[in-house]
Amino acid sequence: MTSLFEVVSTESSVDTPIRRITVTVNGKQHTLDVEPRLLLAHLIRQGLELTGTHTGCDTTSCGACTVLIDGVPVKSCTMLAVQADGHDVTTVEGLASASELDPIQEGFRDEHGLQCGFCTPGMMLTAKALLDENPNPTEDEVRWALSGNLCRCTGYQNIVKSVLLAAEGLRAKDDVEEDEAS
Amino acid sequence: MTDTRVAARTGTAPRIGESARRPDGAPKTSGSFAFSSDLWHDRMLWGGTLRSPHPSARIRSIQIGAAVAVTGVHAVLLHDDVPGQKEFGLEHRDQPVLAGDIVRYEGEPVAIVAADHPEAVRMALEAIVVDYEVLAPAVDPMTVEEVEPIHPDGNLIRRIHLRHGDQDVVGDVQVEGTYEVAMQDQAFLGPESGMAVPADDGSIDLYVATQWLHSDRDQVADCLGLEPGSVRLTLAGVGGAFGAREDLSLHVHLCMLAQHTDRPVKMVYSREESFHGHVHRHPAQMWYRHHATSDGTLVRVEARLVLDGGAYASSSSAVIANATCFAAGPYRVPSADIDGAVVRTNNPPCGAMRGFGAVQTCYAHEAQMDKLAEALGMNPIELRLHNALEPGDELLTGQTITGTAPVAEVIRSCAEHPSAAAIALDPMELPGGAGRTAGPEDVVRGEAFALGFKNLLFSEGFDDSSEAACRLEGGVATITSACAEVGQGFVTVAQQITREVLGVEEVVMAPATTATVGSAGSTSASRQTWMSGGAVKEACEKVRVQLLERVAAQQGADVSDLVLVDGRIVSLAGGLDIDLAEATAEPVEADVVFRHAQTWPLDDDGQGNAHVSFAFSAHRAIVDVDTGLGLVKVVELTTSQDVGRILNPMQVVGQLEGGAAQGVGLAVMEEVLVVDGRIRNASFTDYLVPTALDMPPVEIAALIEQAEPGAPFGAKGIGEPPSISSTAAVAAAIRVATGLDLPRVPVRPTDIVFPEGEA
Numbered sequence: 021m022t023s024l025f026e027v028v029s030t031e032s033s034v035d036t037p038i039r040r041i042t043v044t045v046n047g048k049q050h051t052l053d054v055e056p057r058l059l060l061a062h063l064i065r066q067g068l069e070l071t072g073t074h075t076g077c078d079t080t081s082c083g084a085c086t087v088l089i090d091g092v093p094v095k096s097c098t099m100l101a102v103q104a105d106g107h108d109v110t111t112v113e114g115l116a117s118a119s120e121l122d123p124i125q126e127g128f129r130d131e132h133g134l135q136c137g138f139c140t141p142g143m144m145l146t147a148k149a150l151l152d153e154n155p156n157p158t159e160d161e162v163r164w165a166l167s168g169n170l171c172r173c174t175g176y177q178n179i180v181k182s183v184l185l186a187a188e189g190l191r192a193k194d195d196v197e198e199d200e201a202s
Numbered sequence: 203m204t205d206t207r208v209a210a211r212t213g214t215a216p217r218i219g220e221s222a223r224r225p226d227g228a229p230k231t232s233g234s235f236a237f238s239s240d241l242w243h244d245r246m247l248w249g250g251t252l253r254s255p256h257p258s259a260r261i262r263s264i265q266i267g268a269a270v271a272v273t274g275v276h277a278v279l280l281h282d283d284v285p286g287q288k289e290f291g292l293e294h295r296d297q298p299v300l301a302g303d304i305v306r307y308e309g310e311p312v313a314i315v316a317a318d319h320p321e322a323v324r325m326a327l328e329a330i331v332v333d334y335e336v337l338a339p340a341v342d343p344m345t346v347e348e349v350e351p352i353h354p355d356g357n358l359i360r361r362i363h364l365r366h367g368d369q370d371v372v373g374d375v376q377v378e379g380t381y382e383v384a385m386q387d388q389a390f391l392g393p394e395s396g397m398a399v400p401a402d403d404g405s406i407d408l409y410v411a412t413q414w415l416h417s418d419r420d421q422v423a424d425c426l427g428l429e430p431g432s433v434r435l436t437l438a439g440v441g442g443a444f445g446a447r448e449d450l451s452l453h454v455h456l457c458m459l460a461q462h463t464d465r466p467v468k469m470v471y472s473r474e475e476s477f478h479g480h481v482h483r484h485p486a487q488m489w490y491r492h493h494a495t496s497d498g499t500l501v502r503v504e505a506r507l508v509l510d511g512g513a514y515a516s517s518s519s520a521v522i523a524n525a526t527c528f529a530a531g532p533y534r535v536p537s538a539d540i541d542g543a544v545v546r547t548n549n550p551p552c553g554a555m556r557g558f559g560a561v562q563t564c565y566a567h568e569a570q571m572d573k574l575a576e577a578l579g580m581n582p583i584e585l586r587l588h589n590a591l592e593p594g595d596e597l598l599t600g601q602t603i604t605g606t607a608p609v610a611e612v613i614r615s616c617a618e619h620p621s622a623a624a625i626a627l628d629p630m631e632l633p634g635g636a637g638r639t640a641g642p643e644d645v646v647r648g649e650a651f652a653l654g655f656k657n658l659l660f661s662e663g664f665d666d667s668s669e670a671a672c673r674l675e676g677g678v679a680t681i682t683s684a685c686a687e688v689g690q691g692f693v694t695v696a697q698q699i700t701r702e703v704l705g706v707e708e709v710v711m712a713p714a715t716t717a718t719v720g721s722a723g724s725t726s727a728s729r730q731t732w733m734s735g736g737a738v739k740e741a742c743e744k745v746r747v748q749l750l751e752r753v754a755a756q757q758g759a760d761v762s763d764l765v766l767v768d769g770r771i772v773s774l775a776g777g778l779d780i781d782l783a784e785a786t787a788e789p790v791e792a793d794v795v796f797r798h799a800q801t802w803p804l805d806d807d808g809q810g811n812a813h814v815s816f817a818f819s820a821h822r823a824i825v826d827v828d829t830g831l832g833l834v835k836v837v838e839l840t841t842s843q844d845v846g847r848i849l850n851p852m853q854v855v856g857q858l859e860g861g862a863a864q865g866v867g868l869a870v871m872e873e874v875l876v877v878d879g880r881i882r883n884a885s886f887t888d889y890l891v892p893t894a895l896d897m898p899p900v901e902i903a904a905l906i907e908q909a910e911p912g913a914p915f916g917a918k919g920i921g922e923p924p925s926i927s928s929t930a931a932v933a934a935a936i937r938v939a940t941g942l943d944l945p946r947v948p949v950r951p952t953d954i955v956f957p958e959g960e961a
Contacts, residue, residue: 071233071236071237071239072234074239074392076391076886077473079885081885082391112231113234115232115233116232121231125228126231129223129224129228132224134224134230134689135442136441136442136443136688137226137230137439138441138442141233160631162894163895164894166894169893170391171894172388172391172442172444172860172863172891173856174863175856175862175863175900176863177897178852178855178856179894180894
């Protein structure tokens with residue numbers, strides 16, 4: 021028996037409606053047959069086995085399931101998988117390269133921006149969207165950007181510091197890349 | 203004993219006192235860290251739980267035929283299917299694994315299902331027909347002792363009537379007050395989840411997020427009718443705990459389903475189910491009368507405390523002991539009459555949550571201290587300093603403080619810390635933010651201070667221990683402990699301790715499991731740095747002694763001349779320099795059980811040397827209040843804490859900030875709304891926890907370091923105090939801003955706009 025949470029194969033029973041979708045997840049294109057009711061979070065977690073995307077509340081409140089859709093943070097627990105058809109999805113597994121952590125991941129690790137770590141992937145992806153748009157945010161801007169993601173362990177202060185450190189790291193990285201390009 | 207002899211150190215791996223990074227930081231940021239909800243087995247079934255919709259009912263019958271007939275269903279199990287003991291419980295085995303003929307709270311598990319698919323589980327749960335005779339729930343904790351018992355153990359879980367000193371003392375000045383604390387949820391982010399995997403020999407493996415593997419193991423084994431050795435628990439990734447994982451939730455259910463189907467079974471609670479699936483912080487109703495002389499010396503405190511334990515005991519006995527023993531706060535009080543009771547009702551069960559017992563009474567005793575200061579015309583900080591406990595003073599229990607108690611230092615450093623709080627000019631920073639209606643001229647500011655304390659470790663004669671093993675081989679140390687890492691950073695500290703004692707760089711933390719090592723005790727009561735940290739330290743020290751003796755014998759050297767440093771064994775006199783990896787080609791191992799100083803039960807008057815050690819904290823809060831809409835913005839929170847010794851500064855600060863956030867939540871927004879025994883807000887849309895915008899930066903005024911006797915490196919536990927005095931400080935600041943009594947937390951907008959009797 022195939023789990024409905026998994027990608028449903030075309031041989032499924034006739035009364036199960038199936039939609040074919042194409043999504044790019046962390047740079048890799050997938051063509052998948054899914055049930056229309058399948059949640060994006062479940063497709064990512066069980067179908068694609070990317071368990072770094074967590075579900076904490078089921079009601080779009082906590083943000084542990086945040087992923088980027090075309091660079092925009094979206095809570096994947098209340099988005100249908102079919103709505104991601106034709107779009108680019110980035111999960112936490114897409115942040116790091118094979119050899120090194122992303123500056124945002126380094127920021128959270130180095131500034132103790134996590135304790136239990138359950139909120140961390142969602143926090144980092146929301147932070148990435150912020151820093152892509154605003155490479156030099158103030159502390160207030162970071163707090164506003166993260167205000168849709170809950171953390172129960174840290175009291176947020178080290179998370180804010182982590183994002184500010186990541187911003188520094190990213191700006192330094194950009195400078196190096198610009199120097200190398202010129 | 204720590205080796206204090208000097209040898210040049212060149213290694214860079216952080217040791218005691220340094221801000222070592224978490225070893226799980228990289229996997230937790232890369233997404234590869236497996237939480238309990240990420241477990242997967244190709245042959246696994248999904249489990250689910252049918253819960254009572256009624257807070258009180260008699261079960262006439264349960265029909266499972268239609269559920270069993272659902273395609274894909276492998277098992278539907280009821281009360282009679284529990285193979286061993288039908289009840290579990292942390293302190294009293296009084297809670298049915300599955301309800302028998304009575305349900306005592308809304309959400310009590312009645313039946314469990316395993317199926318090859320979550321949708322089949324859902325359909326099967328809907329197909330079970332339970333015929334309930336609905337009963338009127340007993341939900342008022344103030345009167346429940348007078349009504350018919352709702353449980354064979356009775357409606358009183360525990361009463362402690364503490365009487366200390368001369369009972370006829372009367373103060374020149376008296377202040378009285380009645381206070382209430384609502385039910386708080388731990389609201390960890392990773393809902394309950396786990397997987398049970400049956401073995402061919404009838405034994406079973408359970409992978410679960412918990413705070414105390416061995417206590418779970420013993421309860422699960424009894425309920426399954428198995429020997430403890432036939433049940434192996436392994437810690438799965440824990441998404442926060444804060445007390446809510448100290449009791450069993452889905453543990454026995456998973457194992458029953460796995461045994462019955464002979465398949466691995468996985469279960470994950472939804473957030474709504476999680477609100478029903480774990481215990482909460484006890485709601486409290488408290489009456490106080492403080493007596494003082496006209497110069498502000500406390501002479502007597504009277505209090506009546508009633509905590510609502512809900513339907514089952516959980517850790518209620520320990521919670522009421524804390525509430526009672528620490529009812530008057532960290533002050534010298536020569537005479538006291540404290541009557542503390544925790545009762546059973548048909549409300550949701552309550553148990554452990556960070557600071558348990560002390561949070562509730564801190565809110566009340568600090569309100570009383572402010573009231574007393576006002577009655578005396580005295581500065582509230584001066585009043586606290588005047589009465590602050592010191593080493594050698596007696597507690598309400600008659601116990602003398604033999605360890606450290608830097609109460610005055612905690613008060614002074616916090617109160618004197620300069621405030622950086624500016625008056626908000628940006629309208630978005632005013633209470634209500636974008637939704638505000640008040641202009642700056644309608645916003646009032648308040649500043650206030652609160653002090654709290656609590657016992658560290660387990661009390662009242664509990665046989666508390668932690669086992670740890672250290673193996674040093676090829677220059678790499680491996681630490682085995684069943685201590686539950688729930689996010690607090692034990693794994694970091696254990697590595698630092700090991701590096702400190704053995705001079706190694708690489709420390710491997712073996713998986714936490716009941717299969718390889720004895721109990722580490724609970725990750726609660728601020729006890730693991732002390733207890734399991736102490737066990738790791740002793741195990742490493744034993745390894746060091748064995749190794750140096752072996753090397754001394756081999757080399758004909760004097761053992762007292764040898765030290766371990768930077769992965770080498772060197773003689774201080776010179777001449778010997780051996781690579782540790784070579785010296786430990788043949789491993790050196792040690793296993794120790796660490797115990798804290800003995801404690802004793804409380805006597806009939808609540809007197810006795812019941813506690814090991816104490817930790818003190820202070821918070822100063824500054825709030826802005828929109829009195830028109832009743833909105834509160836916590837502008838600044840400053841804290842000082844008695845920490846013993848700092849083992850990892852970054853982790854200490856992280857605990858202080860995170861704990862304070864939970865305190866702010868209880869002060870202004872967090873409440874499990876229970877109406878007639880039913881939870882009305884079992885979701886994160888309706889149960890609000892502080893966001894990054896609700897939490898101000900926490901200013902650390904001082905971490906007071908005075909090494910605590912008996913603690914490893916002198917380090918006290920630090921996890922709970924931040925949640926104790928923060929709530930009281932924020933509530934007090936709102937009082938100062940508004941001039942209202944505010945005898946209840948959380949302070950709701952209506953409490954400010956329409957204060958009862960104060961209109």
